[in-house]
Amino acid sequence: MNYTVIARRWRPKRFDDVIGQPHIVATIKNSLKYNRIAHAYLFTGPRGVGKTSLARILSKAVNCLNRTSEEPCGECDNCLAIDHGTFPDIIEIDAASAGRIEEMRSMLDTVRYMPMKGLYKVYILDESHMLTTQAKDAFLKTLEEPPGHNIFVLATTEAQKIPYTIMSRCQRFDFRRIPESEITGQLKRICDDEAITYDEGVFSYVATEADGSLRDAESILDQVIAYCGRHIAERDVINIIGIVEKEVLHGIIQSIFDNNLKKGLEIIDRTLNQGYDVHQIYRGLVETLRHMMILKVWESLPPFLYLGEEEYARLSKLMEGLEYYEIQNMVHYLLKAEDLLRGPFPKVSLEILYINLYNLSKLRDVDKVISTMGRQPDSLKERETESLAPPPREEEEKIPEKTFERNAEGFVEYLKEKMPSVGNMLEGLVVTMEKGKFVVHADKTSHVMFRHREDDIRKYLAEFFGADTGFAVRDGGEAKRNILEEYVREAESLFKI
Ligand SMILES: Nc1ncnc2c1ncn2[C@@H]1O[C@H](COP(=O)(O)OP(=O)(O)OP(=O)(O)O)[C@@H](O)[C@H]1O
Ligand SMILES: [Mg+2]
Ligand SMILES: [Zn+2]
Structure with a gap:
C-alpha cells in the first residue's frame, strides 16, 4: 500500500482549515463575499506556511459549482477535481524548473482561452522569484491587460526578488510563520485523528525544530511515527531530532545556581560523549533560559509558549528566588558569546562559556554590587527629576x-x-x-x-x-547594564590569550 505523507493528507481544503493566517483568510473571504476578487495575488512568506494551499482553496472557491458561502462546497465536480489535481483550469507552474521564456510564452498563450469547466482559470506560479528576466517581462505584459477570466497567484519565499512593476499589480499577502502553539495543536489533532498516542510535551520539540513551518513539522512527525509506531515517546523524539534532553539543560542551569561548577562541567562532558555537539547544548541553553525569561515577565504560562505542565513546573521551581534581570543577563551573555563556539576548539569554548555564565551569576544581585561600589560612578546621567540644591545646612x-x-x-x-x-x-x-x-x-x-x-x-x-x-x-538599569557590559568585555578578553 502506498503511504501518503501527512503534509499531503492534511492539506487544508477549506479556508477554515488554514491555520495561523487569520488576517489573510479573512481578507480573501471578504473579497469573495463582496465579489471583489483581484486578478493577481502575491503570496509571500517562509516555506510550508500555506501559500500553495490557500491558492488552491481560492481556486476552488471561485470555481465551485454550488457555493453558498465563501467556502467551496468540497463536493461538486469542480471541487473534487481540484482536490485530486485533475482540474483543467488550474495551471500550476513551478518557476524554479520552468522559468524559461519558452515555457512562459506557451503558458501566456493560453491566457486568452476561456476556462473549460469553471468560471476562472487560475495560474499558480510557485517560486515566482525564479523566473528569468525575459519571462518576467513577458508576464508583466499579460498582467497589464489581464482578460477577466484569469486569476494569477504568484507564490514566493523571496518577495524582495519580485520586481516592483509586477508587485505593484498584485494584491500582496504576507504569510507569517505559524506560532509554536498552533503547530503543536495541529500535530496533536493529527495524532488524535490517527489514533496515535504520545507523551506530554513531545510536540514542542518538533515545533521548535520546524521553526514556524507547518509542513516541516508534519514531515518530522512522519519520521517520528515511522520510528515510534503507535506511541510517540519523548526519548525517541529526542533521539530522532537530536536535541539535548531537558534534564541535561536543567542540570547545567541548576549547577550554576547551586555553585556547583564541577557538576555542570561533568554534565557537559557526559552529554558531548553521548554524541551531541556543542551547538545543540548551546541552543538548548538559550531556549531554556528564554523560556525562563518569558515566564518571569509573564508570571504565568503565556499562550504562545507551549511547554507542557511538567516543564512549566520544573522551570518555575528552577527560577525561584531569581530576579528577571539575572536571567536576562545570562541570555544576553549567551547570545553575545555565540561566535566563540565557531572557533577551532568548540568544547573548550563551551566550557568557558559555561564558567562565564557561572561567574555572571555571582553578579546576580547587581543592585548590591552597585551599592558597595562606593556610590554611583560619575558617568551615570541624572534624569529630569533632578533638582539643583545646595548642600544641607x-x-x-x-x-x-x-x-x-x-x-x-x-x-x-x-x-x-x-x-x-x-x-x-x-x-x-x-x-x-x-x-x-x-x-x-x-x-x-x-x-x-x-x-x-x-x-x-x-x-x-x-x-x-x-x-x-x-x-x-x-x-x-543603566548602572546594571554598565556592569554587565564591563563583565562581558572582561570575559571576552579571556579568549584573546
Ligand atoms: N497554514 C496552514 N494551515 C494548515 N496546514 C498547513 C498550513 N501551512 C502548511 N500546511 C501544511 O503543509 C503542507 C504544505 O503547505 P503549502 O504547500 O501550502 O506551503 P507553502 O507555503 O506553499 O510552502 P512552499 O513555500 O514550500 O511552497 C500542507 O499540505 C499542509 O499539510
Ligand atoms: Mg508552495
Ligand atoms: Zn464545490
Whole structure:
C-alpha cells in the first residue's frame, strides 16, 4: 500500500482549515463575499506556511459549482477535481524548473482561452522569484491587460526578488510563520485523528525544530511515527531530532545556581560523549533560559509558549528566588558569546562559556554590587527629576524622630511610616545621599511612579533633612547594564590569550 505523507493528507481544503493566517483568510473571504476578487495575488512568506494551499482553496472557491458561502462546497465536480489535481483550469507552474521564456510564452498563450469547466482559470506560479528576466517581462505584459477570466497567484519565499512593476499589480499577502502553539495543536489533532498516542510535551520539540513551518513539522512527525509506531515517546523524539534532553539543560542551569561548577562541567562532558555537539547544548541553553525569561515577565504560562505542565513546573521551581534581570543577563551573555563556539576548539569554548555564565551569576544581585561600589560612578546621567540644591545646612537640621538614622536608608524607614506606598517601594531599591540630594536608583517603570509622587517625597524630605534637600531619580538599569557590559568585555578578553 502506498503511504501518503501527512503534509499531503492534511492539506487544508477549506479556508477554515488554514491555520495561523487569520488576517489573510479573512481578507480573501471578504473579497469573495463582496465579489471583489483581484486578478493577481502575491503570496509571500517562509516555506510550508500555506501559500500553495490557500491558492488552491481560492481556486476552488471561485470555481465551485454550488457555493453558498465563501467556502467551496468540497463536493461538486469542480471541487473534487481540484482536490485530486485533475482540474483543467488550474495551471500550476513551478518557476524554479520552468522559468524559461519558452515555457512562459506557451503558458501566456493560453491566457486568452476561456476556462473549460469553471468560471476562472487560475495560474499558480510557485517560486515566482525564479523566473528569468525575459519571462518576467513577458508576464508583466499579460498582467497589464489581464482578460477577466484569469486569476494569477504568484507564490514566493523571496518577495524582495519580485520586481516592483509586477508587485505593484498584485494584491500582496504576507504569510507569517505559524506560532509554536498552533503547530503543536495541529500535530496533536493529527495524532488524535490517527489514533496515535504520545507523551506530554513531545510536540514542542518538533515545533521548535520546524521553526514556524507547518509542513516541516508534519514531515518530522512522519519520521517520528515511522520510528515510534503507535506511541510517540519523548526519548525517541529526542533521539530522532537530536536535541539535548531537558534534564541535561536543567542540570547545567541548576549547577550554576547551586555553585556547583564541577557538576555542570561533568554534565557537559557526559552529554558531548553521548554524541551531541556543542551547538545543540548551546541552543538548548538559550531556549531554556528564554523560556525562563518569558515566564518571569509573564508570571504565568503565556499562550504562545507551549511547554507542557511538567516543564512549566520544573522551570518555575528552577527560577525561584531569581530576579528577571539575572536571567536576562545570562541570555544576553549567551547570545553575545555565540561566535566563540565557531572557533577551532568548540568544547573548550563551551566550557568557558559555561564558567562565564557561572561567574555572571555571582553578579546576580547587581543592585548590591552597585551599592558597595562606593556610590554611583560619575558617568551615570541624572534624569529630569533632578533638582539643583545646595548642600544641607547641617547645624540647623533637626531629626524628627530619634529612631531614624539621618541617612538615605533612615529616610526610607521614615517614609515607610509616613507614606507606606512609596516607602515600601523604595525599600527594594538602592538609595543614596549625594551632595545634599536624596537619590533613588530605579528602573524606567518606577521612574514614572516617582515623578507622580515627587511633591510628597519632597515634603517629607524637607521634614526629615531640612528644606533644601534635593531629590533625583537615576536610571539604575543603566548602572546594571554598565556592569554587565564591563563583565562581558572582561570575559571576552579571556579568549584573546
Ligand atoms: N497554514 C496552514 N494551515 C494548515 N496546514 C498547513 C498550513 N501551512 C502548511 N500546511 C501544511 O503543509 C503542507 C504544505 O503547505 P503549502 O504547500 O501550502 O506551503 P507553502 O507555503 O506553499 O510552502 P512552499 O513555500 O514550500 O511552497 C500542507 O499540505 C499542509 O499539510
Ligand atoms: Mg508552495
Ligand atoms: Zn464545490
